Amino acid sequence: MTPIYLTDDKRWAAIERRDRAADGAFFCGVRTTGVYCRPSCAGRPLRRNVAFYETREAARAAGLRACLRCRPDEPIETLAYGLGDTPLGLALAASSKAGLALLVLGDDRVAMVEDLAARFPRAQLIEDQDSVAAALAALSAAIEGSAGAGLALDERGTELQRAVWKALRDIPAGSTASYAQVARAIGRPEAVRAVAQACGANPLAVLTPCHRVVRSDGGLSGYRWGVERKKALLERERAA
Template sequence: MEITECDITATESAAVIAAAELIDAAVVAGEREPTLASLARGLDMQPARLRQVFTARLGLTPKAYADARRASRLRDELATGAAVSDAIHAAGYGSVSRVYERHGVLLGMTPARYRRGAPGEVVGYTFADTSLGRLIVGTTDEGVCYIAFGSGDEGLLGELAARFARAEILPAREEQAELVEAVVALVEGATDADVPLDVRGTAFQRLVWDALTRIEPGETITYAELARRIGRPTAVRAVAQACGANPVAVAVPCHRVIGADGTLTGYRWGVERKRTLLERERR
């Protein structure tokens, strides 16, 4: 049976936070995460109930949360230049082969390739004119990886190249034109545009970005409310930073987040664009 946050007591809410912290501590220590049974036992709860309230609060089961945190640790370790085997063990994975089997889910590429900065990966780019100004769309074989507004092609391309520093940046292939058309349609107000994404970020950023896509067109929420929706009510600043790091304008609608006083606070691509997007969605 599905439950909402209204069905969760204050004690249970505190237990969820405690369980997440125990999982985080295990990942930081490079250890296996505690089992659901051991978490429940330590928190004096029934395992089924703990799993239920944990999922309702954080949007992930304890196991899925642990997997996301461990994958984030693996990415961080590889980014430092650590040897692949050392990074895998530091993140708490018991088997190197197991990580390679799941590399697409965990990293989007093999650990060795991720460590090298994905050399050889191809990111296609296309410029487009929209009612909100010049736009660049970055695409991979998996979907759209970058959307940004700007005033000049050179600057937009430079930003794309900086984000994918080790990738090969080339004009998009003809077969990727449909992706660009879908992005332009989305910018112009289409609500049924299908834009498959290939967005990469930390586990926390992806949690925030996923929550952003669940905000209805025309609806606005505050950063504090967004933090509550992902089960991190004290992480307002981190949530705002994750919104600012969103690499796909409009497709992940960070423009629907406003300040606590209702004002249209800073938007990476300009407050006027933010206002226009919201006005279109409310028509």
């Protein structure tokens, strides 16, 4: 739910902290530049040059145009997110109305939320643990070797990336595949490097099991959430 900013002081405070939760609640007009912005815009106007508007229409009626930096006329997407502990450490999940958009492992809560904001720069981020509880539970279950409940996914990537991610989910638990094998599986045997890049860009840790992809010689290669986690996941799956 979008917070309510009833006073100009609260609105200005939201602008000063670039509060993305305030996006859509009001608009900031800047007299000196003739534009109106989202509260989270990276621009730093002076307070004396700022006016507040309830709607885009009101800002345009005042003779202002949309800021090209924050693009206040584009639809606002809301992402609910939450963090939780798993058998392999801290995890963050984020979901849109379409489904699970991000599920990552990490070690630092602040850094993980900052990474989320950087990945979705035009989204309104709302911390809502209940909205992502099922995703975090599914992640823990997958780490422990159990099949969690099926989740709707909001995968965002190129056609090749989505093909790679689907192929990864077809690799059975306890098994591995080389990057070259995955490339052949998607019908792009020449795209080994692109497969490796798609694995590195995988937005859904463990549920899309990029940890099951290894070098042709069987070496673990890299893992965006740490090689030790990759090793632990493979050992758990082989022992199951």
